[in-house]
Structure formats: C-alpha cells, structure tokens
Amino acid sequence: MEIPYTVKPRPDTGLWNAKIGIWLFLASEVMLFGGLFSGYIFLRLGAAPGHWPHGLLNVPVGTINTMILICSSVSVVFAWAALKMRKFNQYRLYMLFTILCGIIFLVIKLGYEWPAKYHHFGAYIKPDALPKYEQFLGNKHLALHGLEERVEITGHLENPEALTNPAIKEYEIQVDAVNADPKSPENDRPHFWPRPLSHKIAKVAKEDVSFSSMFIPKHSAYFASYFTITGLHGLHVLAGIVVFIYFLLPSSTRLYQKDPDHLANRIEVAGLFWHFVDLIWIFVFPIFYLL
Amino acid sequence: MSEPQSHGAAEAQLHDPHAVPHDAAHFHNHARLYAIIGAILLFCTALTVGLSYVDFGSREANIVVAILLAAFKATLVALIFMHLKQEKKTIYQFMLVTCIFVIGLFGLSILGFFDHIFL
16 A cells, blocks of 8 residues: 655645654654753753863864764755756765765764763862862962862873772872963863863872762763763764665665655655754754853 | 666656656755855854854853854754745644743753752
8 A cells, every 4th residue: 555645745734744744753852852951951050160161072073073964964955956856866975975974973973072081080179178289270360360160170090090999099180281270361261172181290189089080971960961962962863874874775766766756755854854963963062062 | 876767858748757847946046055054054153163262251141142153053954954944834833832842841940940959
C-alpha cells in the first residue's frame, strides 16, 4: 500500500504528512533543550560570585565549529533546491559536503575540545584560605575594580598521584596565565586566543581546597551543563549525519528515479531537523564560550 | 554513478516528475537567498565573538547583546532556512503552543530561583 500524502498535500492541513511530523518532533525537541537551557539559567543565577567560570573554553575553535555548522545548513538547503531543479549530481555533492561538515564538527568537539578539558585541573580554595593564595588570585586588585573575586586556581596538575594518594598533602599546579599574573588588567576579562600555561608552579595544600577536579562534569555546574548540552547536541549532529548518509544510498537514487519530489520532501524534512540543530548551537556557542 | 535522465523542457510531459519544473528559476533565486543568509549568519557569528570582548559596562549588558544577536541569527535560520516565512497555518499553531509551553517551562525555573531555600 502506498503511504498517502508523501508529496501531495493533505486537504485539511494543506501539508504533506512528513512536514507535520517533523514539526511536532521539533516542538518536543524545543522542550527537551528548553528544559536544559532553563536548568542552565537556574544554575547560573544561583552561582555564588566567582563560582561561574569564564574563559575556560577555546573560543577560536568554537567559532570555527559554529561557522562549519552554518555552512552545512546552507548546503542542505542547496541540496534541496538542487533536487527541485532536478540536478541530482549537484544534490549528491551538497549532501556529501554537509556530511563532511557534520563529521568535522564532531571530530573537533569530541576529538579535540573535550579531551583538552579532561587534562585541565582546577582547585577551589576555601574562603578562609583565600588570602594565603593572593599571589595567584589577585583578589585585592579585583575588589578595587569592582570585579568578582577569584576562588579557583587552574592549570596542569603536575602530581596527578595527589588525586588518589592521601599521603601527598599538596597539589602542584602549573598554573594558567590568569593565575600566574592575576593583578594584570589583561586578565580582568577573558581572551579570544587561548593562552599557554605559565611556568609558575602553585603548591596548593589539600587542606585549603574545598573541592578540586579535572575539567569534567563533576568540576562545576558550569562544566556539568556544558558537557550535558554539547553532548546532547553532538548526539543530534550524529543522528543528522546518519540520516544524510542514508540519503546517499542507492535506495534514495531509486526513489529519485521514481518520484524526485518525494526525495526532495525527505531532504526538506531532514534539513528542518539539521537547521534546528544549527539553531540550538547558535545559542549554545555564546552562552558557554563567550559569556 | 548513474545520473537519472534529465529531460529537455521541450519533451517535458505534463505528468513526468523528472521534467525540470517550470519554476526552476524560482529555486535558483532561492539558492541565491540562502547563500546571502549564510553569509549574514557567518558575519553575525564573527560579530558576536568580537562584541563579547567589548566592555559594555557590565557583564549583564554583554549577555543582552550576545543573546539579541543569537536571537536574530536564530530568527533568520527559522524564517529562511526552515521556510517559516511562508508556512501553512497548522505549523504556526504548533509553534504557538510550543512557545507557550517553553515560556511556562522557563517561568517555572525562574519561580524556583525565588524559592525560600536560596534565602
């Protein structure tokens, strides 16, 4: 039996069915991501001063990824328009480009950005021990300029065995540039280009640390939301790639030969999903990387 | 790769789905619009990044600027790429209901923020 209304619009809605379907699905997706975004706002508004990190992510890489997603969105609509103009070879090229963009996005995200975080370490200093580490925190300077205090020392953990061995009483941290020279006005705001680690080593006594961890979800509400939201977004990118690969298989060529408008409609629907994923990233990028 | 036969406009039969549709030029214009919108989106991304390093007086001001730009970009994607500029009534009804629910959802967490446990 033929599935009805795959190309012809249904008289009562004026739409072919898949379009109704995808928009209902996108509505549920809005609620899924909406819940996470509202959780993010809640956590951020509730964070104590200085406890919401800034400038920990690699902004140039994030910018490139944003641009890759935008280009892939353009190429999906190009693929759809190519089908409408009955240019099947062009369609295949645009789809291939889209898939490539999606894969590059995921490789950058999962192969570079995430692992770089796993190797970074942060130690939150207990409130009464803050003055002891003034040379790494520069809170007098920050207070003078009406800025939030710094409560964390970050960098590369030189003695990772300190994480598991209770006999070791302090963390040796090769500190980030911001902790190496905390009084410099240069460090009052985050930088576009990530700066290399300094050569300074901070010895932080474990008894002065309220909480410490690598930059993984348990590090802070910030990283918990970051990994959850970018992880879920990454899953969506992966799903989109799988669907787009399906549209390059011979079955889609056969569908094109049978009814090109049917394939065009499928691409439109898959494209709607892809644009939605792009749209989510448009918000994810500033709230995690820039603000 | 086997390229399905493309038929010349002259031989185009009324019911031949492979005939280049008479509105092909129309889709050509679409493609140009998509390219322009894509360029605007890329530019806005660069602008968002650039403006985030400008001091607007407070972090809140920077947040407002970045979110406004993101909302502008999202609107472009929705209107042009997702064809919302010209869609059927049913889709707009879906969107209206979604908006109501999502605002309610955000409202709940803002209410939660004023909960006594934070005092």
